[in-house]
Amino acid sequence: MFNKNNTVELLCVGTELLLGNIVNTNAAFLAEEIAKLGLSSYYQSVVGDNAGRLEESIKLALSRSDIVILCGGLGPTEDDLTKEIASKVAGKQLLMHEESKKRIEDYFKKRGIKLTDNNFKQALIPEGATVLTNNNGTAPGVIIPYEDKFMILLPGPPGELKPMFYESVVPFLRKISPVIFKSRTVKVVSVGESVAETMIKDMIDAQTNPTIATYAKTGEVHIRVTASGKDEDECDSLIKPIIRELKNRFGNNIYTTHDEVSLEKAVVDLLLSGGLKVTAVESCTAGMVASRIVNVPGASDVFKYSLVTYCDEAKHKLAGVKKSTLEKQTAVSRETAEEMVKNLDAPLKSDVCVGVTGYADGEDAGHVFIACNVHGRVEVREFHFVGNRLKVRESATTQALVLMRDAVLKFLSEIAFS
């Protein structure tokens, strides 16, 4: 059923994970790195610091995967059982590893901390195992061969696990991986997940290599294209025509074809390319639009300020919305949204202004108007979002970024042709 030496399974050990005291970021880190290496992974598990259940979980993992990566449980306390149980499963004795023992002594000496006997427990290594040096802590990692499979034991703290993975585990896994995998993500706005899937159903149905999968995000759909090949070039040449076809189908609704680019990053880059400065006037989003823009490094080159005009008085005095508009049309109206973004000259000069006003809860919860002014061209959109207070505000923030992107793209193409 599985290709030999091709499937990796993660088994994270620690009662603190079962209690939800900490988030399992190790699993996400390792999973991504394993996918990058082109190795398949079908299962991840978490088990507590319990000898019986840990043994049972290791046996299960070895029965269905070729490489089992165990993280956590390599500490000096009695709760730390991973090495002991893995050795038992492999039928190997634990022996004192003199080099690791010396490293532990040096580590404590250097920090002036008193060493206790149980610290040497960390220097015990199953016979026949490969020791992975820990340059950031006291617990060495180990690779234990088991029949034609492997168990790889890594320390739990991410600051020790990550460097050890890059230094020792990646070279080991590269050697035994038969193919390379590569993936690209196409990110789409203004189209729901089910519509997006319908639009590319034929491509999904026909997929073999590359594979195509859709992911729903708040206000976005991500389409991941993953190819396998003998090297990066082969993967790239398999991915390219798929990306081209997705661009044909989704056109401008694709804001990026790069994994690391967020919607706000795409908007900031677009503003930068046009040399445009942006400001915001926010009511229900209350700073979320500004906050997402500012989370892009280098945002200060395009973003000047946001007025969070939560009360009507602020909408009037800070953003210049007329009192009569607030009274007659109310604060949540097309007219108010329009007036919020009307003035690009005051209080500070800008090229683009985005405004959001709406109800985050109450009877009309989710009713939101978003306006964008690009050098006098004003567009207003009306939305009815669903969900709780935070969800409505997050949806409004995403749609404010989408409107900004659309309006700026339109403006830039107009001036290019004029």
Add this chain to the structure above:
Amino acid sequence: MFNKNNTVELLCVGTELLLGNIVNTNAAFLAEEIAKLGLSSYYQSVVGDNAGRLEESIKLALSRSDIVILCGGLGPTEDDLTKEIASKVAGKQLLMHEESKKRIEDYFKKRGIKLTDNNFKQALIPEGATVLTNNNGTAPGVIIPYEDKFMILLPGPPGELKPMFYESVVPFLRKISPVIFKSRTVKVVSVGESVAETMIKDMIDAQTNPTIATYAKTGEVHIRVTASGKDEDECDSLIKPIIRELKNRFGNNIYTTHDEVSLEKAVVDLLLSGGLKVTAVESCTAGMVASRIVNVPGASDVFKYSLVTYCDEAKHKLAGVKKSTLEKQTAVSRETAEEMVKNLDAPLKSDVCVGVTGYADGEDAGHVFIACNVHGRVEVREFHFVGNRLKVRESATTQALVLMRDAVLKFLSEIAFS
């Protein structure tokens, strides 16, 4: 081996987890909530969008736990298999649930999005199952009975999973738990986790019933006290003396002893009790302070506006920081923070103003000044936060709320004794 109806296992479904595209925050959330309910959990697993492996994982989970919570895979696409496979395991047919179908139609109608046929897949419910209403999305949850056990299927997006868990799953799990568990969370600020733990080490060591556990949050420590007993009254009487002792030890650094009260909610309530109106002037937090305050229902009774003065020009023109201060002391200085909050009369009158300025990245990343002005009494605090851009901004936001709380408490106690 297991107490009937007492062990819960988590099975998260999604190839995106196996690929490490996303961190499994649902597992941490659910694990913590399950522990709060006094239910034991020995295993967590992740499996991809693959029919065979999903079926096998569900069967394994049902063989060793009483309640299996499945998250993810309830979407409208062909990849979404959870409901189909869970029904197959339970030997139940999927039937169209008219109420859910109507909810989906309304959801799309309200948003003016075109509905496609595959959306109705989400309204298919296994016969005999209990439907859990989704108020934040289109996928209903389901509880499927299986022999004397249960499968609980929840949607993957945290914004849908969390409210559904609180609204529908908590009451369900409470009903089937053989003993009553009750927990209270004491939330502490201005004290680190290891210091907090040391301060109550004797209490933790002596714990049996109630149990005491600490959880580190950004800028906060939560101390959870969990009692088991025959009814709520018995639990309450066990918890009360512990809470009293924690109050003795942490004093005013406890901002609440209620689970549902967030730091921003505590601040809003405090401002309300004093009849105080608040405004903010934010640079690096860029609206996050405003956004957290506004996320409290009823925030409009205390919050007026925030000026997100990201560029120096905005700090000068909008918030009145002197040009000479920005030039000599720079934008990230005690003096700038002070001037940001100086004027409580303009542009709008307020009683409290909080200001934040700092570096979110670069050489001095994490260096932040936070000022708070309560009717002319100004306090400034200096911080050196660690972490990436977002983490620094989140830490600064939390400390801005902490400073507001401290400053307002001080003001209210002063006027009470004057």
